[in-house]
Amino acid sequence: MIDLDVQLPLPRFTLAVRAALGENVTAIVGRSGAGKTSLLESIAGLRAATGRIVIDGVDVAALPPEKRRIGYVPQDAALFPHLDVRGNIRFASHDETRFTSLVETLELAPLLDRASTTLSGGERQRVALARALMTQPRLLLLDEPLASVDQPLRDRILLFLRRIRTLGVPMLYVTHQPFEALALATSCLMLDEGRVVAHGAPRDVLYDFATDVDNVFEVADPRHEPERGITRVTTERGLELALAHDEVASASFPLVVRISGEEIVVFGECPASISSRNVIEGVIANRREREGSVDLTVTTPEIIHVRVTRGAADELQLTDGRRVWLAMRSRSFRIVG
Numbered sequence: 001m002i003d004l005d006v007q008l009p010l011p012r013f014t015l016a017v018r019a020a021l022g023e024n025v026t027a028i029v030g031r032s033g034a035g036k037t038s039l040l041e042s043i044a045g046l047r048a049a050t051g052r053i054v055i056d057g058v059d060v061a062a063l064p065p066e067k068r069r070i071g072y073v074p075q076d077a078a079l080f081p082h083l084d085v086r087g088n089i090r091f092a093s094h095d096e097t098r099f100t101s102l103v104e105t106l107e108l109a110p111l112l113d114r115a116s117t118t119l120s121g122g123e124r125q126r127v128a129l130a131r132a133l134m135t136q137p138r139l140l141l142l143d144e145p146l147a148s149v150d151q152p153l154r155d156r157i158l159l160f161l162r163r164i165r166t167l168g169v170p171m172l173y174v175t176h177q178p179f180e181a182l183a184l185a186t187s188c189l190m191l192d193e194g195r196v197v198a199h200g201a202p203r204d205v206l207y208d209f210a211t212d213v214d215n216v217f218e219v220a221d222p223r224h225e226p227e228r229g230i231t232r233v234t235t236e237r238g239l240e241l242a243l244a245h246d247e248v249a250s251a252s253f254p255l256v257v258r259i260s261g262e263e264i265v266v267f268g269e270c271p272a273s274i275s276s277r278n279v280i281e282g283v284i285a286n287r288r289e290r291e292g293s294v295d296l297t298v299t300t301p302e303i304i305h306v307r308v309t310r311g312a313a314d315e316l317q318l319t320d321g322r323r324v325w326l327a328m329r330s331r332s333f334r335i336v337g
Contacts, residue, residue: 002054005053069137075147103130213305
């Protein structure tokens with residue numbers, strides 16, 4: 001358990017965060033300048049904040065940064081330029097067993113003899129993660145680790161972060177991308193001008209604030225049907241989906257998949273003949289107007305968010321309580337990690 005009661009005067013406001021967080025992954029979200037990075041720097045001991053920072057019953061607020069056992073990965077990774085990858089990872093510890101485990105988990109073996117200055121953005125982030133984890137931290141702080149990484153590589157690094165999650169190290173993860181929080185975090189803390197304005201499950205916190213309509217599901221129990229080109233899977237809440245077989249045939253399950261609500265087609269009655277392998281019946285729980293479009297929250301075994309044009313919503317009479325059918329192509333799902 002992580003118990004925060006942190007105060008830090010900033011130029012525009014005073015950071016004042018009180019929150020009790022679980023021991024898994026908490027996403028820290030909010031607009032630019034809301035105090036997210038200042039909160040992480042305060043926890044790491046890089047800013048002279050006051051208050052309590054209790055991790056597993058130990059208040060580390062009075063300890064110097066090097067005694068807090070907190071791993072911190074800033075946006076720029078901040079690798080040591082005079083050391084190769086091996087030297088960067090082993091800088092804080094020479095524990096050979098942990099080194100071998102992290103190199104395997106983060107797939108760093110081909111990079112060990114490379115100079116840190118020759119690495120790509122994604123490679124730098126993986127090395128920075130390994131270096132932080134070598135200290136056996138009681139808490140890992142990640143400040144937008146994927147901000148400078150292209151989208152296809154983001155999905156791959158999220159896979160590594162999900163692997164790290166299984167190591168049992170709690171994480172605070174700052175991000176501007178809702179789908180990252182949905183794919184990785186078990187809880188979400190939203191800041192505005194240094195104060196907590198929402199705290200809860202990522203789906204509950206993010207939906208009211210996100211400008212996109214991503215749906216992210218963890219799926220398991222694969223049933224491969226290569227002759228039909230699909231793999232059937234089941235989400236955590238029991239929704240059955242069909243994914244493109246060639247995209248997940250060699251994947252390790254459980255994995256996380258993502259589909260934009262703008263790629264989901266809504267029918268007012270069950271379609272008799274359609275190429276989409278996923279046709280799901282549900283009920284509209286909420287209709288929210290946007291400029292030129294309408295966002296629908298549809299209740300199925302999972303909560304699914306859909307975006308349609310206002311004209312389509314009006315013509316189909318898509319209102320609260322209306323029964324609808326959602327069509328999703330198997331190839332519309334992206335593998336996140």
